[in-house]
Amino acid sequence: MHVRNYAVPLTTGTVGKRVREITIIIFSAFLLACGLKLFLIPHQLLSGGVAGVASIIGYLSNPKYISLIYFSINLPILIWGYIAVGKKYICLSMLSVLSTTWFLSLIPAVQLTHDPILASIFGGVIIAAGVGFSLRAGGSSGGFDILGSIITRKRDIPMGSVMFVMDGIVILSLGFFKSWDSALYAMLCIFVKSRVVDMIHIRHVKLTCFIVTKEREQMLERLKELPHGITVVNAEGGYSHEGNTMLMTVTTRYELAQLRKTILETDPHSFVNVLETVEILGRFRRLS
Numbered sequence: 356m357h358v359r360n361y362a363v364p365l366t367t368g369t370v371g372k373r374v375r376e377i378t379i380i381i382f383s384a385f386l387l388a389c390g391l392k393l394f395l396i397p398h399q400l401l402s403g404g405v406a407g408v409a410s411i412i413g414y415l416s417n418p419k420y421i422s423l424i425y426f427s428i429n430l431p432i433l434i435w436g437y438i439a440v441g442k443k444y445i446c447l448s449m450l451s452v453l454s455t456t457w458f459l460s461l462i463p464a465v466q467l468t469h470d471p472i473l474a475s476i477f478g479g480v481i482i483a484a485g486v487g488f489s490l491r492a493g494g495s496s497g498g499f500d501i502l503g504s505i506i507t508r509k510r511d512i513p514m515g516s517v518m519f520v521m522d523g524i525v526i527l528s529l530g531f532f533k534s535w536d537s538a539l540y541a542m543l544c545i546f547v548k549s550r551v552v553d554m555i556h557i558r559h560v561k562l563t564c565f566i567v568t569k570e571r572e573q574m575l576e577r578l579k580e581l582p583h584g585i586t587v588v589n590a591e592g593g594y595s596h597e598g599n600t601m602l603m604t605v606t607t608r609y610e611l612a613q614l615r616k617t618i619l620e621t622d623p624h625s626f627v628n629v630l631e632t633v634e635i636l637g638r639f640r641r642l643s
Contacts, residue, residue, distance in 0.1 A: 379492040380447050381454045386485030387496055388458030394478030396421065397466035401529050401541040402482045402548065403522025405429055405498025406455075411529055422459035426452060429497040436501040447494025448501060455496065475540045479547035486518075486548070487555025519549040561632035563605050566618060568625040571600040577621045578604060581614060605632060 391406060399414050401407035405428045413421035429452045437445040468474050486496050495501055503517040522545040530538030567590060568574050578585050583604050590601040606614050611629070618625055 376447065376492045376494070377450065379488055380451050380494050383485040383489035383492070383496065384451050384454035385458050386481050386488075387451075387455050388462050390478045390481035390485065391421075392459060392462040392464050393467050394474040394481070395541075395544065396464050398471045398474045398540070399533070399537060400471065400475060400478065400544060401522075401525060401537075402478065403499070403518065403525050403541070403545045404496075405432070406482075406496075407522065407525040407529070407541070408498075411525070411532060414533060418464070422456045425459065426456040432498055432501055444494060445501075447489070447492065448497050451489050451494055452497040471540045472543065475544035476547055479544035480551055482544075483548040483551030484555065487552045490552075491555060516549065516553070518552060519545060522549075561605055562608055562611060563603065563630045563632045564614060565628040565630075566602040566604075566625055567599050567627075568602065568622045569599060570622040570625070574600075574602060574618070574621050574625070577617050578602065578614075581606070581610070581617065 387406070391402060391410070394400075395402055396410065396418060399410075401410050406425055409421050409425040409428055412424050413419075433445055433449050433452065436448065466474075468477070489496050499518060499521045502521065506517050523542070526538050526541050526545060529541055566574065566578075571587075575585065575587070581604075583606050586603040588601040588603065590599045591597070592599060604614075615627075618627055
C-alpha cells in the first residue's frame with residue numbers, strides 16, 4: 356500500500372516569515388516592558404489592560420511582583436483564547452506574555468522624567484508601538500488585546516477604541532484605590548495609546564479601489580488570488596471613446612500594499628483610484 360503525504364513542506368519563505376513574526380513579537384514585548392518600567396511604574400501610573408490591573412495590585416502590595424502578577428492574570432485568558440480564537444494567534448500571544456514578563460523582571464524601574472505628563476505621553480506611545488506591532492505580526496500582548504481582537508473581528512470596531520473603553524474601567528479603579536490625579540494622568544496615557552494603536556493596527560480601515568485597465572482577463576485572474584470580491588464594469592474613455600474595463604474591489608489598508616503590487620505587475624499602465632470607505636453593508640471577508 357502506498358500512502359501519499361499531502362503535508363505542505365516548510366519553504367524558506369515560510370520559515371523566514373515565522374522568524375520575522377517571532378522577532379517582532381519579542382521586540383514588541385521589549386517596548387511594552389520599557390514603557391512600563393521607564394515611564395509609568397516609577398510614577399505609579401497605568402497603561403490599562405492586564406498590565407494596568409497587575410500594576411494596581413503591585414502598587415497596593417509590592418511593585419517588584421508586578422511581572423509575576425501580570426503573568427498570572429494573563430494565563431487563564433490565554434487558555435480561554437486558545438479555545439475561542441486560534442492556535443497561531445494565542446501561541447504568539449503566549450510568547451509575547453512570556454517575553455514581557457521576562458523583560459519586566461530584567462529592566463530596572465528608572466525614572467527618566469520627573470514630569471508625570473511627559474511620562475504618560477511617552478509611556479503611552481512606546482507601549483502602543485509594542486501592542487500595535489504585535490497585533491500586526493498576528494499575535495497580541497495578551498489580556499485585553501485578546502478580548503479586543505475578538506470584538507474587532509465580530510463587530511469591526513477599531514481596536515484602539517475597544518481598548519480605550521476597557522482600559523477606562525481599569526483607570527476608574529486606580530482613582531478609587533489610589534488617587535484621582537494618578538487616574539487622570541493614566542487616562543492621558545491610555546488616550547495616546549489608543550490613537551497610536553489605531554495608526555499601527557489598520558486592518559479595520561476599509562478602502563474601495565477602482566482599477567481601469569485594458570488587461571481585463573489577466574487582471575481578473577490576479578485579483579482572484581486576493582481574498583475579496585471584484586465587480587466588473589464596462590467603461591469607455593471620455594476623450595478617446597476607447598473601451599476599457601473598470602474593476603471595483605474593497606480591501607483593507609493593511610492589504611493595500613499587496614493589492615498595489617499585484618496591479619502594477621499585471622498592468623503597469625492601469626489607472627487606479629483608492630478611496631477610504633466609511634461603511635460597508637453586506638458580505639465582506641475580514642482578515643482573521
